[in-house]
Amino acid sequence: MIDKNSPVPIYHQLEEHIKQLIESGDLKPGDMIPSEREYADKYQVSRMTIRQAIVNLVNERYLYRVKGKGTFVMDQKLEQSLHGLTSFSEDMKSRGMKASSKLISFEIIPADPKLADQLGIQEHGPVYEIKRIRLAEEVPMALERTYISANKVKGLTEEIVQYSLYEYIEEKLNLKIAKGTQVIEAAIVNSEEVEYLQVPEQSPIMLIQRNTSLEDGTIFEVVKSSYRADRYKFMIDLTRP
Structure with missing residues (x-):
């Protein structure tokens, strides 16, 4: 899923991985995704890298954030x-x-x-x-x-x-x-x-x-x-x- 030796930036690899989970139905509208800390611990990368991937997916309307609760999968139009x-x-x-x-x-x-x-x-x-x-x-x-x-x-x-x-x-x-x-x-x-x-x-x-x-x-x-x-x-x- 995440290849640290790849020339593709890690944040972009994570974006594509989450998109694939959404498009395949493994992540459904309304599902909460792992926190930045959980992703960072899982892949042993900085939270800043994880945050960049999440922000990009929010901007692309794959995800949305609820203050104090977490980040969720958005209904696709x-x-x-x-x-x-x-x-x-x-x-x-x-x-x-x-x-x-x-x-x-x-x-x-x-x-x-x-x-x-x-x-x-x-x-x-x-x-x-x-x-x-x-x-x-x-x-x-x-x-x-x-x-x-x-x-x-x-x-x-x-x-x-x-x-x-x-x-x-x-x-x-x-x-x-x-x-x-x-x-x-x-x-x-x-x-x-x-x-x-x-x-x-x-x-x-x-x-x-x-x-x-x-x-x-x-x-x-x-x-x-x-x-x-x-x-x-x-x-x-x-x-x-």
Whole structure:
């Protein structure tokens, strides 16, 4: 594990060793790692060397410190590519993770002027409002508010929205979902998000609004989501023109 004759600095060897333990699952989120003194005694190196490795892993968000208690393994963020249009359920399934939803409310509301304009419907037209918590492995990841024209997507029920909405639209209604436009911005949680996402007040979140359209260009849904910034990150590939 630690080779004192290697040209690779000892602190870096220790960093890589701890990373391997985390990535292999031998060290799990919330586990406390040995103290600096324990590492120093085990490998017969200075505590300063150990401290450098630990500080680097804290800065890289593999570990976090709790004053007076110790150093712990941090939950690793889920990464979602911004290329391609997938539902939360599809995204979690592709990772081999169990996705679930907790329905908060499901009702039909009249579209206000802004929502009517976004969905391309008449003001006061019927719109499904679906509010639910999105979970991965039973951990709250996002608070999602979905607005769908009831005249464009018919037959929605509470039971259907508990599972994959996109699967219902494409396989049961034979409608082809084509593309979406997303806007992402940073924010601080409000009281509703604190309650449903189980995060402290003043926690950072990512607000994401997606307008999704069918193959004929019709926008059928507007989704406003609040993602936990401590558990989720987004990735995009950039190509220089």
